[in-house]
Amino acid sequence: MTLLHDLPSEILFQILLCVPPPSVLAIQQVCRKFDDLAQPLLWRSHCRTQFSYWRPEYNIATKLAQNASRVNWKDLFRTRHLADRAISDELEEILSSQTGRIERSERILAHDYDAKDTLLRNSHVNDDCEDVLARRYYSDAVLGGLHRAMAIGEWTKIRDGQPVSFERALVAFDHFVLCDREGDFDEVAARLDRIAKSVQLEDPQFSEAAPRHKAKLVAGYLRRNGITGVADDTQYHNLRNNFLSRALQSCDHASLPLISVVIFCAVSKRLGVEAEPCGFPFHVYAIVKPPVGHDLDGRPVDNRLEQQWSYMDPFKSDLEVSRSDLEAQLKIMGVPAADHNMLLGVSSVADMVRRTSRNIIGSIQQNSHIASTGSVDPEPDSAFYGALWALLILPEPHSGLFQRARFLPYILEYLERQFVFDIRLIERILLPIFEGTPHWQQLHDAVRVMHAGDSIPKQIKSRNAEIANSVRFKVGQIFQHKRYNYQAVITGWDVECAQSEDWMSQMGVDRLSRGRHQSFYHVLVEDKSVRYVAEENIDSTPGPVGTNLMSLAGRHFKRWDDVSKTFVSNIRDEYPND
Secondary structure, eight states, X not given: OOOGGGSOHHHHHHHHHTSOHHHHHHHHHHOHHHHTSOHXXXXXXXHHHHOOOOOGGGOHHHHHHSOGGGSOHHHHHHHHHHHHHHXXXXXXXXXXXXXXXXXXXXXXXXXXXXXXXXXXXXXXXOTTOTTHHHHHHHHHXXXXXXXXXXHHHHHXXXXXXXXXXXHHHHHHHHTTSOTTSSXXXXXXXXXXXXXXXXXXXXXXXXXXXXXXXXXXXXXXHHHHTTXXXXXXXXXXXXXXXXXXXXXXXXXXXXXXXXXXHHHHHHHHHHTTOEEEEEOOTTSOEEEEEOXXXXXXXXXXOOTTSOOOOEXXXXXXXXXXXXXXXXXXXXXXXXXXGGGHHHHTSBOOXXXXXXXXXXXXXXXXXXXXXXXXXXXXXXXXXXXXXXXHHHHHHSXXXXXXXXXXXXXXXXXXXXXXXXXXXXXXXXIIIIHHHTTTSHHHHHHHHHHHHHHHHHHSOOOOOOOOHHHHHHOOSOTTBEEEETTTOXXXXXXXXXXXXXXXXXXXXXXXXGGSTTTTSSOEEEEEETTSOEEEEEGGGEESOOOSOOHHHHXXXXXXXXXXXXTTTEEEESOTTTOTTO
């Protein structure tokens, strides 16, 4: 009989690849032959298969391209494994208690992109998981905070004068609507790399062509494959068209002119063609520049002479646009001739970010009739939130703090309602911007209140016999509002109205048939709002739970119980009997 340690090393190596990594460590401690196997290859394989996302400082792509023996893959795996355990422990604490969630989320976010694998694994748990809704909700919430921090980091680099590519600056917007989809900085860069390689493969003579012809070949490839432009003009203002990763991933690849041009420029640069967006009003063109010492047709020229640029519109065609035609358009617009060179010059990265912000806000306004349904992708609230952050960090030229401060009420509303784990971004980015102004105090007070609310244990509200008789409905029940017809779920209750006299007067509480001396309920509405509803307005026999409410419910509930037709509470530290 052949014993395990008698097998060839190659077979033993393949066996170890199928063993969970923690068990490999145990096996190697008890059997010298297993310990002597090709450890770098084994642990490199585990690093590659167990973890897809790495912090930039690991330079993981470089390490993977090296000889395996040059990297201590076992230590690298151990580091990631320990981080995964620490992140998992913090997430379990977030799920188990309402207290300290902000602090625990910040400890997860301190792991930077190493946290993404753990969060995605928890976001993708099976439907039969005991706390499926809460686990998905909070995993996605922390992951969203991670993505947004990365995006804001790119914009602060631009603000501070550091180089950031056009495509990276715009993919930052995608990070506000990314969720668990593909489309982060590295994934978009890889897609653009593949497109550039496909352009080369399509024309074996590409590398020999002059810059002007190369630019036309790139634009032609993008146009033929539908990667730029909008096929259906009625969909021009679709919110999705503002997002570069969506344009690359979607079936129709629809994009606004600005996004089409940035895609063209990114692919062109990968192929050695110097192309950048032009700051033309109401439309974006691409400028193609000749290399030093040559013109666009590849002919040698005197470097002391000013070289002519080429203009292209990859949103519409693969043909050049003459400068004289563009100048004629500017003249029709009433633009003074003295401003033509500026508007026909290369746009700054910051200006493209601002234009994208304005386009996103415009698309949301154009589609306001559907944005409130909660079924739009990208999600409008997240997109709008990202646009506001961009304009706060990279404001319009000559705009003062007063103009920027008009965005703060929206930011704080979103922070409290949806993006509570962004509180550290308020502290790190916005507080320094508004230091020395009354707006600083507004931000500081909001942050202080949120930290206090997160750190103080919730007041316990138990049901005794008297309360049970007066408070008819329980946490987790869904209902339809009798007057306004929205669907919501109960997240808390008061024996009678606990709001201020001013609030009750404004809301006409005493005009209700049962007045203020009836039970009132804190509720989470399908449109993401939080409201306070009198018991007499609750219809406890609503239809099926809407998908939007189901996705939001994880903030307070573990799962949906199809037998009782209620959500199972995850806030029993506050309402132990509900």
